[in-house]
Amino acid sequence: MAEPEGTYPTALGASDLRTITLLGHDLARDVMGEVGFGELAFWLATQRRPSRGQVRVFEAVLAALADHGFTPTAIVTRLTYLSAPDSVQGALAAGLLGGGSRFLGVTEDTGRFLHEVLEGLDQRPGDEAGWDAVALEVVRRQRAAGRFVPGLGHHVHKEGDPRTPRLMAIAAEEGARGPHLELFAAVGRVHPQVLGRTLPLNGAGVCGAALADLGLPLELLRGFALLARTAGLIGQLAEELRHPVAQRVFLSVDSATRPVEPDPYAAPAPGAG
Missing domain, CATH: 1.10.230.10 (Cytochrome P450-Terp, domain 2)
Incomplete structure (x- = not known):
């Protein structure tokens, strides 16, 4: 059946004056305090409620990918926070943007x-x-x-x-x-x-x-890795607040710079390669 003109159908979040619904359920009554975050993330992505076994596997994946030490994504998050402590979202985004072919x-x-x-x-x-x-x-x-x-x-x-x-x-x-x-x-x-x-x-x-x-969905697999790593990056920022290392990382690189002669880029000749 065609949707009425001017409407935007969604099975996700919607609200009116007194209620909020999510996935066909009352958010305040049926979801909050009743559905764990891992279960909800799975449910939101598939619009089918997972079994307990599926939730266990899914949450094991999230735990496996949450943090893996001082990876480039963690380092750039800490350095961005050092540069812009007023922008937690910028620091988290910097780390998430590094989720590519080598990490995540x-x-x-x-x-x-x-x-x-x-x-x-x-x-x-x-x-x-x-x-x-x-x-x-x-x-x-x-x-x-x-x-x-x-x-x-x-x-x-x-x-x-x-x-x-x-x-x-x-x-x-x-x-x-x-x-x-x-x-x-x-x-x-x-x-x-x-x-x-x-x-x-x-x-x-x-x-x-x-x-x-x-x-x-295969198209969203990296998204789940980023969901997991978001928790890890928040942990990195929390530790940076208590035991900062970003300043030392920055200064160790800055103090080790060595001036060299310019190395001009040479464009390949037409037809080469």
């Missing part, structure tokens, strides 16, 4: 990559050997094309990312270990045959696989 964006990249592979299968494997065969072909194809496998490798956890087996176990316990996680696990088992070395399945990647198995 891997969650979405991995989920999309695994989903594309699954979409190309005529039939999904029924056992570990079948998943290994699919993964082996995928890794070989990526290697032949000179492309990385998203979610494979970590700059710190070179002997294994502790988040990965834990999230795999939680998903299995809740009956939420689906094809994306199965394929991701198979990549972890077979890639040494192609690459000649063993790399860890990283936490950002396993989070992407888990979110995809929960049926969350």
Whole structure:
């Protein structure tokens, strides 16, 4: 049925003089104090209320991605707050804008990559050997094309990312270990045959696989990583207030600058490259 002209339909938040509704429920009576934030975030994104098991897996993902130390996103948040202490939103935004292909964006990249592979299968494997065969072909194809496998490798956890087996176990316990996680696990088992070395399945990647198995929109997987990291960045700012380090970071770089001769940029010749 066509919507009346001049109206804007939404199943999300709406209000009138006396009430506020959210997802078809009275916000004050049915949601506040009754629905946890993780459950609500899932519900808002899918417009279907998750099961308790789905909430547990989803919140485990949020916990896994909340903070990972002095990453570039954390450092830039602290430095921005140092520069503009009147703008908490600017400091948080600075950190979130750094969520890309090396940090946080891997969650979405991995989920999309695994989903594309699954979409190309005529039939999904029924056992570990079948998943290994699919993964082996995928890794070989990526290697032949000179492309990385998203979610494979970590700059710190070179002997294994502790988040990965834990999230795999939680998903299995809740009956939420689906094809994306199965394929991701198979990549972890077979890639040494192609690459000649063993790399860890990283936490950002396993989070992407888990979110995809929960049926969350692939286009929003990075958004969930940013949702998690927002909490971590607030923690970074809270610690900066108590134990500031941004000034030292700034001064350590500033005091180490060294004047050099200009290095002019040379544009490539027409037709080159």
